[in-house]
Amino acid sequence: MERAAMLDLRENSLPDVIEYCKKALDVEFRDDGPTFGWGGKSAGFGTSRGTWVKILSRATGSINERTWTGEECASVLSGVSKPRLLRSIRWSDEERGVVWRADETTLVSFPAVSSTPEIRNDSPGLSNTWWSDLGESLAALARQKTTRVGVRQDLINRRIREFAGDAIDSSVDEWTxxxxxxxxANLTAPTLVLLDWEGWGLGPRGLDAATLWVFSLLAPSVAERVSDEFSEDLSSRSGKIAQLFMCVELLKMVRDYGDHPDLEKPLSREADRLVTELAESTR
Incomplete structure (x- = not known):
């Protein structure tokens, strides 16, 4: 989970940045104000032509190429329910020591399922069609060919070793x-759209299902539905490694940054279970 240096756009007045975007994209922003992304790292605006503009920055010299180019690289994906990229601009801001980018996409009018990454409502009202559409989009995505890397093997090894020592072999044998x-917070309803394509790329089979599952642990019936819908991927060896990785990655975020504190107990419980299952499967 990247923690690159960035401006908190909730706390900085940026009229010059907004005016630059409006002129460069030849568009007006609606008056209902911005919607901020996680940690204020981005600001989104509806526009006069019924599109959406997201503005974000990174400190000069601290740009992660993978996340910085994710949205535009995702524009070539097919069969996936996502916003369509229309145009992008970038420019250097020497005074603030950052590089800015703005992406204009088609407008998604449906709200996110949750305002936070985790879900607490055991009955979010998601239809069978919604679950089917999610499965189809993730399956279509898994078939795409890319040289991008979403999660590296060395990071998986390091996180799992920090938690479990040498109890298991964390090497991944299936990548999608x-x-x-x-x-x-990156899924909309009642119509499914997947948002925020900054970090997509290769990962262990079942990574996306594992990510959704760990963020569902406070709503047991939803976690069970995720497990049922994606049982084939999650029951594979790589799927179990993906689940364990996500458990220990979020535990690190809880303990190092104070994120998602309510998830600490269920994450610890599930991580212990997965270590036991993976260790026993290799005996």
């Missing part, structure tokens, strides 16, 4: 293309 950030 993944969104790599499928949580409840």
């Amino acid at each position: 293309t993944a969104h790599a950030d499928v949580h409840w």
